[in-house]
Amino acid sequence: MPGEKIFIVEDEPDILEVLTFNLLREGFEVSTAMTGPEGIRAIERELPDLILLDLLLPGVDGLDICRHVRAHSQTQHIPIVMVTAKGEESDVVLGLGVGADDYVQKPFSPKELVARVKAVLRRSAARNSEELSQRIIRGPVAIDPDRHRVTVDGDRRELTPTEFRLLHCLASHPGRVFSRDQLVSRAIGDQVVVIDRNIDVHVRSVRRKLQPHGALIETVRGVGYCFREEATA
Numbered sequence: 048m049p050g051e052k053i054f055i056v057e058d059e060p061d062i063l064e065v066l067t068f069n070l071l072r073e074g075f076e077v078s079t080a081m082t083g084p085e086g087i088r089a090i091e092r093e094l095p096d097l098i099l100l101d102l103l104l105p106g107v108d109g110l111d112i113c114r115h116v117r118a119h120s121q122t123q124h125i126p127i128v129m130v131t132a133k134g135e136e137s138d139v140v141l142g143l144g145v146g147a148d149d150y151v152q153k154p155f156s157p158k159e160l161v162a163r164v165k166a167v168l169r170r171s172a173a174r175n176s177e178e179l180s181q182r183i184i185r186g187p188v189a190i191d192p193d194r195h196r197v198t199v200d201g202d203r204r205e206l207t208p209t210e211f212r213l214l215h216c217l218a219s220h221p222g223r224v225f226s227r228d229q230l231v232s233r234a235i236g237d238q239v240v241v242i243d244r245n246i247d248v249h250v251r252s253v254r255r256k257l258q259p260h261g262a263l264i265e266t267v268r269g270v271g272y273c274f275r276e277e278a279t280a
């Protein structure tokens with residue numbers, strides 16, 4: 048799990064510092080924001096692996112951020128752990144109701160918090176690997192992991208294992224934008240050191256093999272790539 052990116056939205060500097068310190072020590076990458084609007088913008092840009100969200104914030108509150116994250120296809124999959132004031136049962140109920148995955152109550156022990164974060168990330172990784180075994184049909188493109196087979200308009204296309212994983216990952220979530228980092232770790236694996244830009248070479252090759260439907264894989268400037276949503280129909 049080290050290297051995974053945690054985004055913290057928290058307006059109290061002391062708590063923010065404790066959270067950041069403990070997560071960095073565990074090997075996570077950490078980015079932070081102290082207000083809701085700043086948090087929303089940064090989350091859309093950075094596409095973190097998990098969001099740690101204080102519920103009581105100035106401006107937009109934590110619940111609104113949660114709703115916003117869940118309402119947009121680029122961010123709706125990102126796990127959210129809420130940080131709530133002690134004894135506010137209603138906050139917990141509301142937060143889980145708008146799509147948070149788990150919560151910790153203040154005051155929390157750093158150890159407990161790190162354990163919660165890791166548990167939520169593990170669950171999310173398990174969901175991802177389950178998805179990778181599923182057969183997918185998106186418009187003209189059919190992907191069958193069991194037989195390692197891709198067809199376009201019924202014609203068989205030969206993809207390398209990396210290209211196959213890349214296409215399967217993108218096509219599993221039409222409309223969701225994957226960063227190059229995320230694609231590298233899912234399609235190529237963490238063991239191999241890859242320069243980010245190599246993923247561009249693989250994407251170009253997949254597009255060529257999907258012809259005449261190569262445009263189904265879109266470039267999202269400054270962020271990464273996504274599989275076109277309308278192809279799902």
Ligand code: CA
Nearest residue numbers: 058101103104
């Ligand atoms: Ca607060």
